[in-house]
Amino acid sequence: MNSSTSFVTAASDPTGSGWRSDLNWKELESQLSPSASLIDTSYANYRDECFPEFFEFSASERSNHALIDQPAGMCLSHLFLGWKDMYPRPSDNGHLNITLMQGFQDLAPVNAGQPPNQEMMGWLNDESNPSLNLPYKVLFPSVASDVVAAIEFAKEHDLEISIKNSGHSYSGASSKKDTLHLNMNRYTHNQACLLSLAKNKSSLIRVGGGENWDKTYRAVIAANQALEEYKYHVMGGAPTVSPNGWTFQGGLGGFMGSRLYGMGADQVLQIEMVLPNAYHVKFGPTEWEDASENGFIVPRTTVVSGVCRSNPDEQDEEKWIWEECPEDFDIDFGDLWYAVRGGGGGSWGVVTSMSLQLHDYLPFTEFGMSRSEECSAPYSKFLEFRAKYMMAPQLLNVTKEISHACGDSDSGGFFCYGENVILQAWAMFLEQDNSTDPTATEACFFINDVPKSFAEHNVGSNARFPGKVNTNNVNFMGETFGGVLVPQSWLDEDSEENIKTLLGFQQARLYTAFGGATISASDQADSVSKAHRNAAVLVMDLLGSTPASIASFWSDLFPKMFDISDKTKFPPVFGSNHAGPLLSGPLKEDWMKACPLDWTFAERREKCISSQEAIYGTETLTRLETIKKAVDPNFMFDCNLCIGNNRDLAKASHSQDDGDELESSQTGAQSDEPSGASHAPRYVAAIVAAAFHLFLFIVNQD
Numbered sequence: 092m093n094s095s096t097s098f099v100t101a102a103s104d105p106t107g108s109g110w111r112s113d114l115n116w117k118e119l120e121s122q123l124s125p126s127a128s129l130i131d132t133s134y135a136n137y138r139d140e141c142f143p144e145f146f147e148f149s150a151s152e153r154s155n156h157a158l159i160d161q162p163a164g165m166c167l168s169h170l171f172l173g174w175k176d177m178y179p180r181p182s183d184n185g186h187l188n189i190t191l192m193q194g195f196q197d198l199a200p201v202n203a204g205q206p207p208n209q210e211m212m213g214w215l216n217d218e219s220n221p222s223l224n225l226p227y228k229v230l231f232p233s234v235a236s237d238v239v240a241a242i243e244f245a246k247e248h249d250l251e252i253s254i255k256n257s258g259h260s261y262s263g264a265s266s267k268k269d270t271l272h273l274n275m276n277r278y279t280h281n282q283a284c285l286l287s288l289a290k291n292k293s294s295l296i297r298v299g300g301g302e303n304w305d306k307t308y309r310a311v312i313a314a315n316q317a318l319e320e321y322k323y324h325v326m327g328g329a330p331t332v333s334p335n336g337w338t339f340q341g342g343l344g345g346f347m348g349s350r351l352y353g354m355g356a357d358q359v360l361q362i363e364m365v366l367p368n369a370y371h372v373k374f375g376p377t378e379w380e381d382a383s384e385n386g387f388i389v390p391r392t393t394v395v396s397g398v399c400r401s402n403p404d405e406q407d408e409e410k411w412i413w414e415e416c417p418e419d420f421d422i423d424f425g426d427l428w429y430a431v432r433g434g435g436g437g438s439w440g441v442v443t444s445m446s447l448q449l450h451d452y453l454p455f456t457e458f459g460m461s462r463s464e465e466c467s468a469p470y471s472k473f474l475e476f477r478a479k480y481m482m483a484p485q486l487l488n489v490t491k492e493i494s495h496a497c498g499d500s501d502s503g504g505f506f507c508y509g510e511n512v513i514l515q516a517w518a519m520f521l522e523q524d525n526s527t528d529p530t531a532t533e534a535c536f537f538i539n540d541v542p543k544s545f546a547e548h549n550v551g552s553n554a555r556f557p558g559k560v561n562t563n564n565v566n567f568m569g570e571t572f573g574g575v576l577v578p579q580s581w582l583d584e585d586s587e588e589n590i591k592t593l594l595g596f597q598q599a600r601l602y603t604a605f606g607g608a609t610i611s612a613s614d615q616a617d618s619v620s621k622a623h624r625n626a627a628v629l630v631m632d633l634l635g636s637t638p639a640s641i642a643s644f645w646s647d648l649f650p651k652m653f654d655i656s657d658k659t660k661f662p663p664v665f666g667s668n669h670a671g672p673l674l675s676g677p678l679k680e681d682w683m684k685a686c687p688l689d690w691t692f693a694e695r696r697e698k699c700i701s702s703q704e705a706i707y708g709t710e711t712l713t714r715l716e717t718i719k720k721a722v723d724p725n726f727m728f729d730c731n732l733c734i735g736n737n738r739d740l741a742k743a744s745h746s747q748d749d750g751d752e753l754e755s756s757q758t759g760a761q762s763d764e765p766s767g768a769s770h771a772p773r774y775v776a777a778i779v780a781a782a783f784h785l786f787l788f789i790v791n792q793d
Contacts, residue, residue: 110227110269114248119230122240124406126233126277134218136163137173137225142215145170145567150204153565155331156556159257159303164229164274167258167266168331169569170215171201174222176672176692176731177263177568179214183221187693191673195636195688201567224263224731226253226272232301233277235411235443238365239403242441245271245727246369252727254437256333257303261569261671262702264437264730265336273441275301275333295360296325298334300443305330305560308546311449321452321543324508326352328668330549330560335445336436340668341619343629345498345604346506346545352450353612356432356619357389361446364431364439366422367723371400371443373413374424376614388608392616397424422722425616430718430734433618434707435667437730439722453496457539457548458513459504466535473532474503474601475594476520480513481603482579482627483586487516495607501600501631506545514538570671572634573702574602575644575664576620579627581652592648593630602629602666618715620663620707622653629666642685645677655682661700663708672732676700702732 109116109131120129140161144153158166171177175185178194186194201207207215214220232238245252253270266272278301298307304327315321326344328337334355342355352358361375374397379390399416431439460466460473477499479486484494489512497507505513517536521529542548546560553561582589593599605626613624633648634641649655653662661682665674675695678684686699704712712734719726719735726735 111248111250116228119240119244122244122404123230123237124233127237128231130163130229130231132163132165132225132227132229134223134225137165138216138218141166141170141173144565146206150566152553152555154553154556154561155257155259155565156305156553156559156561158565159276159331164231164255164272164276165225165266167255168565169261170567171198172258172260172263172266172569173225174214174220175224175263177261177571178672179211179220179222181214181217181220181222185692186222187696188691190689190691191695192688194673198568198571199636202571207567224266224268226266226268226270228270229272229274231274231277232441234406234408235363235365235371235400236404236406238273238300238441238443239369239371241271241273242365242367242369242727246367246725249725250727251729252441253730254441254728256301256336257331259329259332260336260437260730261573261669262674262732263672264435264733267730275441276303277301278443294323294449295446296323296449297444297446300335300364300441303331303333304328304337307334307447308544308560309550309558312544312547312550315452315543324348324352324450324452324544325447326355326358326450327546328355329562329564330546331562331564333436334447335442337668338445338447339431339434339436339439341433341623341666343500343602343604343666343668345500345602346502348450348453348496348498348506348508349604349609350495350498350607351453351508352448353389353608354619354623356617357608357612357614358448359432359445360448362428362431362442363444364442366440367725367727368420368422369403370416370420371403372397372416372424373400374398374428375446376428376616379614382615386611387613387615388611389614392428392614395425395428395616397427426718427722429616429618430715430722433620433623433667434715434718435733438719438728438733438735440728452543453509455540455542455544455548456507456511456513457504457545458497458507459502459537459539460532461535461537462503463535469532469535470503472520472524473536475590476517477503477505477603478590478594478601478628479520479586480505480516481601482582482606483590484516486586487519489516491607499603501602570631570669571673572632572636573670573674574600574629574631574666575633575652576605576622576626576666577628577630577633578622578625578652579606580625582627593628593633596630596633596635598632598635600631602631602669605629618707618711620667620711622663622708623666626666629669631669638685638688641688645685646683649677650683658682660709661704663706663711665702665706667706670702670706670732674702674705674732676702676705703734703736 140163141158144157155168167173171179178186180197230241251270253267253272255265256275258265278299311323311325315323326347326349328344338355338359363373365371376392377396378394379392382391398413401412401414405411460470462470480494484491493512496509496511497505499506549560549562551557605628610624634644675686676699677686678699686695715734729736
């Protein structure tokens with residue numbers, strides 16, 4: 092327990108009688124299901140329900156499980172996410188006049204693991220702090236009709252909506268002030284194993300909009316334990332992360348087999364969501380073609396179709412009626428399928444369920460090295476071995492196919508499924524490396540093959556939450572910047588030397604979830620960036636945090652790693668799942684010069700490549716912003732650093748000329764690129780979609 096830092100325990104509600112008390116909230120409440128709830132919240136709720144986990148427990152004791160189910164639904168996995176840009180310094184204009192260097196100085200001690208100092212505690216305890224970014228009206232939907240009612244109400248009163256499942260967004264997309272906040276954690280779900288023959292798999296699982304990976308993993312574990320032998324494996328993320336937001340960001344699954352099964356976006360077979368126009372829709376691929384000749388292990392999607400629910404007020408799912416969408420429904424399901432799988436969560440509508448692929452079970456083994464002081468020398472060598480095994484296995488006489496059976500996040504180990512040759516390769520590595528005594532590593536090296544899966548390995552790992560899958564990832568701050576997606580093509584130019592270069596950055600962490608199926612499992616109709624698909628590794632903190640280290644990346648490594656020959660198309664560089672609120676690209680006028688740390692936030696936003704463009708690249712971002720305007724023309728969903736994220740600009744543009752194209756604040760001209768998946772005529776789409784729906788709900792007979 093850590094109680095050395097105190098926080099204020101008494102304060103009034105700054106919202107008085109509630110946020111937007113001028114509206115008839117009783118009207119919305121009358122349309123909700125009996126189990127839904129709409130409540131007024133305040134800073135006091137955030138302080139009283141969320142602060143204790145951070146101030147009263149050590150980092151090893153904390154868990155997001157303690158935050159997810161708090162009554163007001165406001166808690167976030169990192170405390171500072173409750174303030175704009177994860178930065179609690181008071182500011183009336185979103186820190187626009189503050190330099191990033193000042194932000195570094197303020198946040199560095201906390202980011203290094205120290206508790207907030209006295210000045211910062213004053214900011215945190217100030218209920219009138221203008222940097223607070225908390226919603227003061229929270230709806231807990233229980234069924235899909237609750238979500239429909241909320242969006243209809245928001246449309247009528249020109250309200251903005253924010254969405255959260257578990258609050259894991261590093262960029263702060265899960266919380267926003269002056270919004271109607273939908274906390275999906277209590278949303279009911281219907282889960283079943285179903286046939287999915289299109290990808291030569293035997294089953295899938297339907298995940299509800301309020302479910303996190305802990306609940307999903309435990310459902311799969313229970314299904315496996317009910318069988319004579321284990322049969323199912325789901326490719327997922329950290330236990331308290333939402334499968335929906337994780338998937339929409341691309342989805343990295345280094346410890347769950349992404350190099351065998353693909354990224355999170357590749358696991359999606361069908362999506363059900365409520366759009367900003369308040370239509371409850373269900374959509375997914377209905378036609379596809381074999382793509383194995385081009386090296387893909389899944390079919391290429393050629394047609395995406397969808398249906399709309401004609402009785403959106405019906406709460407009983409068994410009575411839902413799915414029909415062809417009405418004539419005035421003008422959203423292309425092919426574009427939507429492309430946008431949501433890779434284009435980020437919180438921006439396209441509210442997910443009520445997704446159908447995810449289940450894979451055949453393979454035996455699980457974890458390999459690692461102790462980080463104790465006496466193992467420090469062998470551990471540094473182990474990291475070199477790990478990098479070679481994952482990114483350049485030929486250096487160890489290991490085939491890529493064997494290498495792809497193992498992966499990791501940035502923990503520094505191996506999580507393997509099925510056949511692996513870790514022990515043989517490690518022995519060869521030690522034999523090649525004359526500086527390391529093999530006998531000195533024996534006491535440091537460990538193997539764990541007892542649990543059936545990574546998820547089972549972590550069940551009950553936090554004694555405060557027995558029976559739940561847990562990892563310790565709750566801190567005051569999350570990622571402030573993000574990681575660089577290092578291209579496999581650059582690494583292959585000189586594998587030995589380039590691996591040494593990456594390992595030479597002391598602060599860098601290698602996230603080894605790439606290669607193999609992260610390329611070949613795409614249906615070629617998603618918006619996951621080319622940088623994700625072609626990466627050898629995601630290197631966290633590769634830029635460092637000093638002006639010199641950041642400048643060195645953009646002037647030296649960046650032009651070597653990425654193609655910058657076309658000055659109208661900035662390439663995708665950063666990973667999306669771990670992008671922080673302070674991330675940005677280089678100068679717009681010179682891509683080989685870093686965005687200065689001594690510039691204000693306003694200057695950086697005006698003169699530097701935006702984080703969105705640095706994540707998606709100019710081409711993909713342009714297309715995503717075009718789809719965003721079609722799906723959400725009034726920017727009802729405008730979360731921090733999400734696609735668009737320019738509600739004020741959009742509304743101003745509409746007021747000037749509703750027919751003009753929205754001028755993007757991040758990119759240049761609009762793309763003429765056609766939809767990633769063709770769209771069948773309406774009547775054909777309705778028939779095919781209905782058949783697809785029936786096909787999916789055949790009960791698994793295996």
